[in-house]
Amino acid sequence: MTTSVLPQTATDRLRWAVADGWTVTRRDLAHWVRQPGPVIFSLLFSVMIVLMFGYLFGGAMAMPGRAGGGQASGDYREFLMPGMFVMTMLFGVGETVSAVTADARKGVTDRFRAMPMAPSAVVVGRGTADMLNAILVLLVMIACGFAVGWRAHGGVPETVLAFVLVLLLRFALIWIGIYLGLIIKGEEGVTMVQTLEFPLGFLSSAFVAPSTMPGWLGAVAEWNPLSSTILATRELFGNPGWGGDSWITQHALLMAIVWPLLLVAIFFPLAVRRYAALGR
Amino acid sequence: MGGTGRAVSAEGLGKRYGETAALDGFDLTVPEGTVCGLLGPNGAGKTTAVRILATLLRPDGGRAEVAGFDVASRPAEVRASIGLVGQHAAVDEVLSGKQNLEMFGRLYHLSPGRARRRADELLARFELAGTGNKPAKQYSGGMRRRLDLAASLILEPAVLFLDEPTTGLDPRSRNEVWEAVRSLVDGGTSVLLTTQYLDEADQLAGQIAVLDRGRVVANGTPDRLKSLIGAERIDVVVHHAGEISTAVAVIGRISGNDPELDVDNRRISAPVRDRVAALTDVVRALHDAGIEAEDIALRRPTLDEVFLRLTGHRAGRPAEEVAT
Ligand SMILES: Nc1ncnc2c1ncn2[C@@H]1O[C@H](COP(=O)(O)OP(=O)(O)OP(=O)(O)O)[C@@H](O)[C@H]1O
Numbered sequence: 001m002t003t004s005v006l007p008q009t010a011t012d013r014l015r016w017a018v019a020d021g022w023t024v025t026r027r028d029l030a031h032w033v034r035q036p037g038p039v040i041f042s043l044l045f046s047v048m049i050v051l052m053f054g055y056l057f058g059g060a061m062a063m064p065g066r067a068g069g070g071q072a073s074g075d076y077r078e079f080l081m082p083g084m085f086v087m088t089m090l091f092g093v094g095e096t097v098s099a100v101t102a103d104a105r106k107g108v109t110d111r112f113r114a115m116p117m118a119p120s121a122v123v124v125g126r127g128t129a130d131m132l133n134a135i136l137v138l139l140v141m142i143a144c145g146f147a148v149g150w151r152a153h154g155g156v157p158e159t160v161l162a163f164v165l166v167l168l169l170r171f172a173l174i175w176i177g178i179y180l181g182l183i184i185k186g187e188e189g190v191t192m193v194q195t196l197e198f199p200l201g202f203l204s205s206a207f208v209a210p211s212t213m214p215g216w217l218g219a220v221a222e223w224n225p226l227s228s229t230i231l232a233t234r235e236l237f238g239n240p241g242w243g244g245d246s247w248i249t250q251h252a253l254l255m256a257i258v259w260p261l262l263l264v265a266i267f268f269p270l271a272v273r274r275y276a277a278l279g280r
Numbered sequence: 281m282g283g284t285g286r287a288v289s290a291e292g293l294g295k296r297y298g299e300t301a302a303l304d305g306f307d308l309t310v311p312e313g314t315v316c317g318l319l320g321p322n323g324a325g326k327t328t329a330v331r332i333l334a335t336l337l338r339p340d341g342g343r344a345e346v347a348g349f350d351v352a353s354r355p356a357e358v359r360a361s362i363g364l365v366g367q368h369a370a371v372d373e374v375l376s377g378k379q380n381l382e383m384f385g386r387l388y389h390l391s392p393g394r395a396r397r398r399a400d401e402l403l404a405r406f407e408l409a410g411t412g413n414k415p416a417k418q419y420s421g422g423m424r425r426r427l428d429l430a431a432s433l434i435l436e437p438a439v440l441f442l443d444e445p446t447t448g449l450d451p452r453s454r455n456e457v458w459e460a461v462r463s464l465v466d467g468g469t470s471v472l473l474t475t476q477y478l479d480e481a482d483q484l485a486g487q488i489a490v491l492d493r494g495r496v497v498a499n500g501t502p503d504r505l506k507s508l509i510g511a512e513r514i515d516v517v518v519h520h521a522g523e524i525s526t527a528v529a530v531i532g533r534i535s536g537n538d539p540e541l542d543v544d545n546r547r548i549s550a551p552v553r554d555r556v557a558a559l560t561d562v563v564r565a566l567h568d569a570g571i572e573a574e575d576i577a578l579r580r581p582t583l584d585e586v587f588l589r590l591t592g593h594r595a596g597r598p599a600e601e602v603a604t
């Protein structure tokens with residue numbers, strides 16, 4: 001019999017964790033190669049929203065800091081793109097949830113759990129694959145932004161930092177996605193998460209400035225963690241629509257780091273606990 | 281293995297879901313190198329038992345060892361010694377069969393080359409070699425089951441769990457799974473399989489444990505279980521429905537037990553002790569009563585009858601329906 005040898009030392013265990021995590025990542029990547037439909041569809045969807053908001057609604061959108069309301073819609077597209085970068089990261093949550101629930105439903109998660117592999121690999125592999133996917137999505141959105149006239153006006157360090165902040169937010173959202181995926185059972189739950197992404201996005205500074213919303217709604221939108229990343233990246237890119245009177249908008253850069261770390265601090269342990277509780 | 285000579289030993293396992301006791305004092309021992317059939321109707325607790333033994337579920341009470349390792353304190357060792365074929369095929373449906381087996385092989389820490397060779401071997405063995413690059417989603421139910429089984433055999437496990445491995449399969453696929461199980465056992469693997477099919481347990485298992493409402497209510501060889509309810513039975517089929525009640529009285533008197541009745545088929549069945557004497561007695565008594573028998577036969581009891589006798593309800597029917 002070819003019974004496998006279990007890792008004895010901490011180094012062995014770490015090697016297993018890395019190797020197994022990477023095997024699971026490769027499997028998730030293979031899904032996109034073998035079944036590119038959903039990925040392409042979600043990219044087209046994001047591009048469509050850019051076009052729709054940039055050209056269809058753009059002229060009617062009120063932007064802060066321009067008196068007289070006479071701004072060109074080219075400015076709106078400058079305003080929109082940082083919001084869209086963040087929105088595509090948010091759309092990723094639905095994809096994470098959908099992948100996690102599908103594995104649980106099909107029994108694949110159980111098969112992994114009954115194998116002598118590193119227990120962390122399932123979650124780590126999912127997270128790594130989703131991060132790689134997020135980078136791809138972001139590259140496509142940058143190209144799309146360039147095509148509609150968006151530009152990063154800051155220096156290279158600012159631009160790089162802005163994209164790092166966007167990916168940091170995605171990293172935090174992965175743990176929310178994995179956690180939700182582990183509690184949600186059916187496909188209806190996945191649809192619900194995907195449906196809720198839009199109101200969550202509208203209730204941020206992604207499409208319109210919170211200062212134009214009714215008082216309390218504007219405050220909610222400003223405190224939406226998405227808004228901090230959006231405002232911070234607008235500032236770093238030199239795009240219009242950042243800054244404001246409230247504390248939260250004035251500290252967007254700080255909060256674009258604090259919010260994701262806080263979300264990770266909450267949802268990473270929750271997801272790990274939930275995964276361990278599958279045996280209960 | 282841990283050298284205990286036992287592939288599985290469970291003592292007093294319990295698992296509750298709210299009001300339902302899925303397992304309630306579950307005891308079972310499966311000696312190394314044997315096949316044990318865990319037989320029970322829907323909801324009896326078969327899947328719960330298998331999931332606990334495969335370290336997927338923590339029991340509320342009791343203890344269990346698999347391949348000599350405690351499932352609670354040495355789950356990693358247990359996982360390295362088992363293969364699990366769950367009730368529903370658990371393969372990646374987007375990947376091809378080969379990709380599935382290679383991935384699982386890598387997760388069993390085979391080198392890339394060995395994982396590939398092992399995948400090819402298993403694909404050939406389970407007649408999946410011709411499926412090429414097709415995603416497992418497009419496989420038939422039987423092919424998916426075989427892929428599932430192949431994935432559980434990558435490391436040639438010491439103990440294999442099969443949860444209703446042939447439910448929903450056509451007779452040909454069912455025979456293929458049976459053949460695979462038999463050849464594994466020849467190779468020294470111990471098997472615990474659950475089933476609702478009495479003939480399946482009879483076919484494959486040297487030991488049958490009958491599970492009812494979370495508890496093993498009978499345990500032994502198929503022959504021993506059958507002998508529990510009387511060595512032999514006589515079956516009589518009468519021509520006319522009107523003759524049934526008289527025939528029941530006649531047969532009951534000779535058997536000394538209340539006969540079982542299948543009205544639709546006009547079949548009367550009762551245990552007998554002295555087979556030849558009982559046969560001649562029944563033939564003569566029926567003739568004297570003026571009843572024409574369509575068919576009279578002596579036979580061993582089926583496991584269905586064993587189940588009915590042991591649990592008070594028929595197999596394949598939920599316990600609650602009969603309990604009321
Ligand atoms: N996750 C769960 N939550 C609540 N109840 C459960 C859960 N899993 C099992 N049960 C209950 O426990 C009992 C035993 O279930 P189990 O799945 O072990 O039965 P089974 O013998 O495998 O049945 P089947 O032949 O239908 O597969 C059933 O009454 C079932 O409803």
Ligand SMILES: [Mg+2]
Binds near residue numbers: 443
């Ligand atoms: Mg079951």
